Amino acid sequence: MATKPxxxxxxxxxxxHQVPKELTIMGALEYAGxxxxxxxxxxxxxxxxxxTIYRKKGEYKLYSDLACQTLVQDGMRLVQLxxxxxxKAKYDLxxxxxxxxxxxxxxxxxxxCVTCNTCNKTCPQDLEVMEFxxxxxxxxxxxxxxxxxxxxxxxxxxxxxxxxxxxxxxGQLVRRLYGKYMSKKSKNLxxxxxxxxxxxxxxxxxxxxxASKEELRQIYKSRDIEAAK
Amino acid sequence: MIEGYPESMxxxxxxxxxxxxxxLEEVFKRMEIGExxxxxxxxxPDYKEDQKRVVKVGPSKGMKMPHEVAxxxxxxxxxxxxxxxxxxxxxxxxxxxxxxxxxxxxxALWAYYNGIKPDNMLIVTKLRHGDSNSMMAQGGTQVADRPxxxxxxxxxxxxxxxxxTNNPSLVKALVADAPKILKWHEDLGVIYDRDEEGNFDxxxxxxxxxxxxxxxxxxxxxxxxxxxxxESRNLDVPVLEFSPAVELIKDTNGQVAGAILSNLxxxxxxxxxxxxxxxxTGGFGRLHIQNFQTTNHYGATADGxxxxxxxxxxxxxxxxxxxxxTGAAYPLQIAGLLITEKVRGMGAVPVNKDGELFVHPLEPRxxxxxxxIRECYERNNGVETLTGRGVWLDSPLIELxxxxxxxxxxxxxxxxxxxxxxIDMSKQxxxxxxxxxxxxxxxxxxxxxxxxxxxxxxxxxxxxxxxxKNRLMGNSTLDYNVFGRRAGISAAKxxxxxxxxxxxxxxxxxxxxxxxxxxxxxxxxxPMILPEYRGKEALEKYMDLGI
Numbered sequence: 001m002a003t004k005p006x007x008x009x010x011x012x013x014x015x016x017h018q019v020p021k022e023l024t025i026m027g028a029l030e031y032a033g034x035x036x037x038x039x040x041x042x043x044x045x046x047x048x049x050x051x052t053i054y055r056k057k058g059e060y061k062l063y064s065d066l067a068c069q070t071l072v073q074d075g076m077r078l079v080q081l082x083x084x085x086x087x088k089a090k091y092d093l094x095x096x097x098x099x100x101x102x103x104x105x106x107x108x109x110x111x112x113c114v115t116c117n118t119c120n121k122t123c124p125q126d127l128e129v130m131e132f133x134x135x136x137x138x139x140x141x142x143x144x145x146x147x148x149x150x151x152x153x154x155x156x157x158x159x160x161x162x163x164x165x166x167x168x169x170x171g172q173l174v175r176r177l178y179g180k181y182m183s184k185k186s187k188n189l190x191x192x193x194x195x196x197x198x199x200x201x202x203x204x205x206x207x208x209x210x211a212s213k214e215e216l217r218q219i220y221k222s223r224d225i226e227a228a229k
Numbered sequence: 230m231i232e233g234y235p236e237s238m239x240x241x242x243x244x245x246x247x248x249x250x251x252x253l254e255e256v257f258k259r260m261e262i263g264e265x266x267x268x269x270x271x272x273x274p275d276y277k278e279d280q281k282r283v284v285k286v287g288p289s290k291g292m293k294m295p296h297e298v299a300x301x302x303x304x305x306x307x308x309x310x311x312x313x314x315x316x317x318x319x320x321x322x323x324x325x326x327x328x329x330x331x332x333x334x335x336x337a338l339w340a341y342y343n344g345i346k347p348d349n350m351l352i353v354t355k356l357r358h359g360d361s362n363s364m365m366a367q368g369g370t371q372v373a374d375r376p377x378x379x380x381x382x383x384x385x386x387x388x389x390x391x392x393x394t395n396n397p398s399l400v401k402a403l404v405a406d407a408p409k410i411l412k413w414h415e416d417l418g419v420i421y422d423r424d425e426e427g428n429f430d431x432x433x434x435x436x437x438x439x440x441x442x443x444x445x446x447x448x449x450x451x452x453x454x455x456x457x458x459x460e461s462r463n464l465d466v467p468v469l470e471f472s473p474a475v476e477l478i479k480d481t482n483g484q485v486a487g488a489i490l491s492n493l494x495x496x497x498x499x500x501x502x503x504x505x506x507x508x509x510t511g512g513f514g515r516l517h518i519q520n521f522q523t524t525n526h527y528g529a530t531a532d533g534x535x536x537x538x539x540x541x542x543x544x545x546x547x548x549x550x551x552x553x554x555t556g557a558a559y560p561l562q563i564a565g566l567l568i569t570e571k572v573r574g575m576g577a578v579p580v581n582k583d584g585e586l587f588v589h590p591l592e593p594r595x596x597x598x599x600x601x602i603r604e605c606y607e608r609n610n611g612v613e614t615l616t617g618r619g620v621w622l623d624s625p626l627i628e629l630x631x632x633x634x635x636x637x638x639x640x641x642x643x644x645x646x647x648x649x650x651x652i653d654m655s656k657q658x659x660x661x662x663x664x665x666x667x668x669x670x671x672x673x674x675x676x677x678x679x680x681x682x683x684x685x686x687x688x689x690x691x692x693x694x695x696x697x698k699n700r701l702m703g704n705s706t707l708d709y710n711v712f713g714r715r716a717g718i719s720a721a722k723x724x725x726x727x728x729x730x731x732x733x734x735x736x737x738x739x740x741x742x743x744x745x746x747x748x749x750x751x752x753x754x755x756p757m758i759l760p761e762y763r764g765k766e767a768l769e770k771y772m773d774l775g776i
Binding site: 036046070153177179181187224 | 377382393412415425433439445450452456763764
């Protein structure tokens with residue numbers, strides 16, 4: 001029989017709850033009787049649904065993190081953000097001109113960045129948010145795409161930015177620009193598409209679809225396997 | 230002192246460190262087919278007969294499946310058809326897409342390319358647009374584009390990995406469309422890891438005979454999903470969030486004609502009329518079959534299976550569940566979460582508590598998982614945690630093979646996740662155990678993503694037959710793209726010729742009768758919509774006063 005877990009006192013939107021110390025914030029809310037409708041998505045740090053703002057015991061500073069990836073602490077006071085009402089620019093990617101400063105055109109507010117570092121301190125992924133905004137402002141799409149790549153689009157940066165920049169939407173645009181216009185294209189893929197348009201593999205695949213299970217087993221067993229890297 | 234781990238594990242970790250050097254050379258032999266068959270029979274959870282039963286009602290009556298799935302099919306509807314006013318239609322559209330993950334969103338885009346205006350579509354989802362297993366996929370997408378590779382080999386790997394139980398015409402569609410999908414992603418601006426020439430960096434996954442996995446670090450699913458979603462937002466495809474479908478509507482001609490939604494926040498029901506429906510509701514990970522932990526997102530409760538089944542669709546291969554070999558086993562806060570197969574693809578290998586190899590690192594997933602279970606519970610060579618056992622995945626090997634900094638660069642998501650709990654996976658091994666990952670089977674479809682019910686299309690994890698009894702890594706992100714696309718195209722074509730009759734929920738009433746006739750008396754209701762994780766003490770005092 002497991003021993004009784006050590007408990008922590010936390011305040012969910014101001015209300016006191018006793019919860020086991022080893023729980024994540026998300027686990028603690030559920031333990032306390034909350035059933036998530038908003039505020040939980042992948043539960044694994046990929047989706048940005050569970051942005052949480054909290055204060056630690058005896059501190060005045062506001063911290064932010066993901067509820068599914070952060071342990072509770074005794075004396076923590078927290079609230080989860082159910083939604084971020086930030087506007088996303090609409091564009092037809094195929095018609096954008098990457099040689100001009102397209103990002104500035106769609107998100108002119110990036111020019112208001114005062115390099116205050118709030119976004120960097122806020123980001124639960126610890127990204128260099130301010131740097132990717134600055135790179136976008138200078139038209140360095142490659143750098144901006146690279147620095148923003150791990151963004152899970154939780155929106156916490158946009159909520160705290162004094163210049164009202166929508167960093168996570170800016171990141172989306174720069175990455176798509178990079179992916180479409182600047183990343184080199186695969187010659188192997190082009191070649192394969194051409195081969196397939198000419199039906200190069202059709203007869204071989206058809207033969208496999210018609211093979212009996214026993215025949216398939218034999219072919220499968222004797223296929224050569226590329227040596228692992 | 231080993232950072233991040235309790236003292237009870239230190240001795241074992243030291244053994245893993247000591248034996249690492251020789252693992253640079255050592256390779257564990259792959260299993261022969263007969264050998265792996267026996268391992269599966271003895272250790273794979275799917276082969277535990279007492280964990281399954283025959284479903285007693287509906288079009289696939291007599292099919293064996295896990296109790297947790299049968300429980301949902303043998304459950305009462307959430308709604309009472311007599312209380313629903315079908316004459317008051319809230320949304321009247323051409324195409325209803327149920328599910329806002331990868332498959333549903335891809336289907337919406339391809340329906341648009343094939344002539345359906347965004348105004349005539351509606352995506353409905355129980356969480357937010359994009360909340361899905363698609364978003365969480367880490368490893369990659371299989372596309373046979375290298376000169377050393379071919380779609381025929383992709384076909385062979387896929388059907389062999391599925392133990393030759395896959396539907397050949399679906400596998401053919403999967404491998405033949407793969408290069409087109411990758412090209413489409415390039416056009417949309419999806420970023421993949423590439424070499425200096427622009428060709429894709431590719432590695433192998435379990436059961437693949439060629440390096441074929443295309444990836445974006447270990448955020449592949451997130452990168453694809455957020456781009457596809459961004460495109461859908463640019464086109465103004467309407468999305469109703471937190472409003473899951475709870476039942477499908479048919480018309481008097483027997484075709485599917487809409488859905489009843491529930492606004493989870495106001496509890497209103499909403500009636501949608503539609504000429505075609507793409508069901509893309511994902512899989513069943515959150516049913517925690519056999520009490521396994523899961524890698525799946527919060528909403529993976531198989532709602533679509535239940536709703537489609539009540540309209541009369543057949544199901545396939547539901548007896549088969551994919552347990553991913555490498556779920557996190559420590560720390561407990563992340564137990565069950567995915568450690569991508571790419572970690573093994575890049576050179577990490579599983580070892581037991583003594584630091585010994587016991588299985589080839591890249592067997593097909595079911596074989597690999599079974600070998601882990603055997604190592605822990607028959608050979609007793611696992612490492613104990615508070616809740617179970619696990620084996621080590623020797624992740625520091627990656628940097629020995631590919632250079633320092635590789636883990637942070639290639640696995641930022643994993644590296645970050647373990648770091649949050651004080652473990653540096655580039656220096657210490659990580660503890661893993663199989664976790665419930667994927668619904669191999671699902672709703673039966675043909676290669677145009679049609680179900681047996683007119684007007685109803687299914688794609689993504691909700692559909693079955695593509696992977697047979699075991700899916701290979703990198704084939705699920707491919708699957709949702711290929712069959713999402715096909716579903717969108719087929720639905721768009723169908724819509725042009727549809728004339729709907731009168732809306733009806735008779736099939737729901739009939740299903741209730743069939744339950745009674747089969748002698749099923751139960752309080753259970755389905756679909757589940759969201760799993761229950763509230764604390765026991767809180768639930769014991771739960772009282773809904775209807776205020």
